[in-house]
Amino acid sequence: DIFRFSQEKFGPHVEIVVNCAGILNEQDWHLCVQVNIVGSILITKCAIEHMSKAEGGRGGCVVHFSSVVGMSASEYSPIYSATKHAILGLTRSYGTERQFEQHGVLFNCVCPGAVDTDMVSKNAVQRTLFPEEAVSNSNDLMLWVYFFFSPDRVATVVMDLIANDEMNGQAMMISLSRGVEQVKFPQIPHC
Numbered sequence: 001d002i003f004r005f006s007q008e009k010f011g012p013h014v015e016i017v018v019n020c021a022g023i024l025n026e027q028d029w030h031l032c033v034q035v036n037i038v039g040s041i042l043i044t045k046c047a048i049e050h051m052s053k054a055e056g057g058r059g060g061c062v063v064h065f066s067s068v069v070g071m072s073a074s075e076y077s078p079i080y081s082a083t084k085h086a087i088l089g090l091t092r093s094y095g096t097e098r099q100f101e102q103h104g105v106l107f108n109c110v111c112p113g114a115v116d117t118d119m120v121s122k123n124a125v126q127r128t129l130f131p132e133e134a135v136s137n138s139n140d141l142m143l144w145v146y147f148f149f150s151p152d153r154v155a156t157v158v159m160d161l162i163a164n165d166e167m168n169g170q171a172m173m174i175s176l177s178r179g180v181e182q183v184k185f186p187q188i189p190h191c
């Protein structure tokens with residue numbers, strides 16, 4: 001539907017897809033898996049269907065939203081973290097040379113740390129993410145609660161990815177400790 005909406009509003013050729021939709025819900029983890037993983041796969045499939053040069057499209061780029069906890073363990077939100085690992089894997093696998101040769105579509109993702117949005121106010125403030133005792137026992141945790149990126153900062157990184165036609169299968173991490181950084185993955189040969 002979102003592709004049809006875009007075509008009606010902006011014209012027939014979709015060339016840029018930003019898949020930002022996501023939820024953090026450890027209680028209703030089926031929903032979390034459905035929205036974050038299945039949703040991202042569906043968007044990927046639709047993007048290829050509409051953008052693939054082999055199907056009459058013009059190619060283009062897809063930017064998915066993973067997270068810093070898509071690359072590292074999350075003590076408080078393991079299911080959410082697993083879904084964000086999946087999005088990273090999806091991005092890297094569709095962002096291979098073979099896939100690009102087939103479709104002409106670039107796939108990259110962003111992996112932000114905490115960003116000042118409704119997701120934070122729903123989860124951090126209401127403490128579904130932080131059990132009460134974890135908040136009261138850790139000064140470090142409180143540090144995270146008060147330091148967030150602005151959504152604009154993340155949007156700038158997304159815009160840079162859209163403008164870059166060299167990057168494919170890459171992840172841009174946006175973290176307090178390291179700033180904006182392209183993640184270097186180990187090269188593991190297929191067995």
Ligand SMILES: NC(=O)C1=CN([C@@H]2O[C@H](COP(=O)(O)OP(=O)(O)OC[C@H]3O[C@@H](n4cnc5c(N)ncnc54)[C@H](O)[C@@H]3O)[C@@H](O)[C@H]2O)C=CC1
Binds near residue numbers: 023039066
């Ligand atoms: N806020 C944060 O600290 C971080 C957020 N992220 C990721 O950034 C993305 C955006 O999150 P936020 O803006 O922070 O959260 P948010 O809760 O403020 O916004 C999420 C958006 O996703 C949409 N959405 C949810 N389920 C949907 C569905 N089934 N179909 C279509 N749209 C749906 C909502 O309507 C909402 O507009 C998510 O993928 C999230 O996992 C990544 C790292 C950190």
Ligand SMILES: CCCCCC(=O)/C=C/C=C\C/C=C\C/C=C\CCCC(=O)O
Binds near residue numbers: 067
């Ligand atoms: C360290 C930032 C992790 C960002 C995770 C994410 O994608 C969305 C989080 C949304 C709300 C939570 C806000 C802040 C999280 C702060 C600390 C989390 C501690 C790490 C953990 O074990 O989950």
